[in-house]
Amino acid sequence: MNKCLLPAILATALLAGHVQAQSAEVKGDITLTAYSGIFQDKYVEAVIKPFEAKFPGVKVNFFPVGASSAMLGNLRSQAGDPQTDVVIFDVSTSLIGDKEGLLAPLSAADVPNLADLVPQAIVKEGYGPAVTFDNLVVLYNTEAFPTPPTSLSVLWDKAYAGKMAITSMPSILGSGLMVMTSAMLGEDYTKSVTASAAKLAEMAPNVQTFDPKPDAYTLVINGTDVLATGWNARGQYYADQSGGKLGVMLPKEGSILQINTINLVEGAKNPETAKAFINYALSPEAQAAFTEAMFYAPVNAKAKVSDVATARTVAGQLDKMLPLDWGWAATKSDAWNQIWKRQIISAGN
Known part of the structure; x- marks a missing residue:
């Protein structure tokens, strides 16, 4: 040897x-x-x-x-x-x-x-x-959007009233959407979410459900809703599984790292x-x-x-992620959850 x-x-x-x-x-x-x-x-x-x-x-x-x-x-x-x-x-x-x-x-x-x-x-x-690692996205039905949306502002378009599935808090999809809305408005969410809460309350009448079942991806794919909030990873998977019926949009205003x-x-x-x-x-x-x-x-x-x-x-897409300290956000969870219940969801009833 x-x-x-x-x-x-x-x-x-x-x-x-x-x-x-x-x-x-x-x-x-x-x-x-x-x-x-x-x-x-x-x-x-x-x-x-x-x-x-x-x-x-x-x-x-x-x-x-x-x-x-x-x-x-x-x-x-x-x-x-x-x-x-x-x-x-x-x-x-x-x-x-x-x-x-x-x-x-x-x-x-x-x-x-x-x-x-x-x-x-x-x-x-x-x-x-x-x-x-994942990020929050807007899901859309591609048959309802021949031209894909690019902005978070599409959630306030009255043309889609009653055809939206928005997941509220206590899911972090809710807190993430609040942070993204603050960014869209130029609000510093670490100091106040007054403006974003008011803006989300304006959106509420457009929302068909704040608790999508079985999930937002299915509702958008089958056409029950045409817009929803969700996560990129699942969105990408279901986009493939649906043969392209589900579209995934990262808003130009930015997203949050999950x-x-x-x-x-x-x-x-x-x-x-x-x-x-x-x-x-x-x-x-x-x-x-x-x-x-x-x-x-x-x-x-x-x-x-x-x-x-x-x-x-x-x-x-890391350059499009908004700064968010989840440790700090955890301290605001109870307060923000109450804002969703009392100011946002109630505005849709």
Whole structure:
């Protein structure tokens, strides 16, 4: 045997042995709580199944929930006996969970892939980082718009009265729309949302529903509504699935960056396997796979994503994102929610 090859062969054998040992240590069932619907379908295929293949002794049970606020409610009700090990939900909700002690801290020793995340992904030192990036968009029915709209102001066009689905707070689609409306009006939302609230109240009579069911994407595709607010990743996916009936518009006035975080639940029953899953979910391969599957922008700087997919994610539109401190926004959530209920939604009745 060539003596020059011996060190390399030994190193390869040692690495293989380490991987096998690591796989043997990571075992048991964990429960992941995350978004239902198409998110669940794509996440299982792109992330969970490859993780289970890598760690044969692990079973990831996906518990689907429709909204971040409902996930937070579940964590609160189970605080004494958590039934979830890992949770994926929006950043404003995770910051509340951090504050209430519902989520556990993570370190680079626990999750080595933290070292390769882009700066925007580190939401709060020591806690769950971003796992996906997305942005708020206006959805439109392409048959109703031979010329695609370009401005947020289309939501105030009386020509579409009764044909709009606008998701209100407590969803962050509602708080995001308020911030975008403030930008359109030249208002500094960090000081006041009086002007944007009044403007959204003017829009309210045009709205067919503030609680789209089954979802805004379906309502626009089937023509029940012709305009809606939604998320770019799902919008891009459904644009393809609908054969082009659904259009996706990033308003010229700008949008907001939506961040989903991945978190270890305090008191998780299988924390070591949960940490291994979080590490895999943040890996370049998992990040690239989910971006290609559903157009969420990756958070790992080493993820290799096709140019075609990148162009349809927020990664190609970061210069159009409005500044928004989600930690600060979380402190305004209750007050803004009341504004939506009392001033905006009520104006449509």
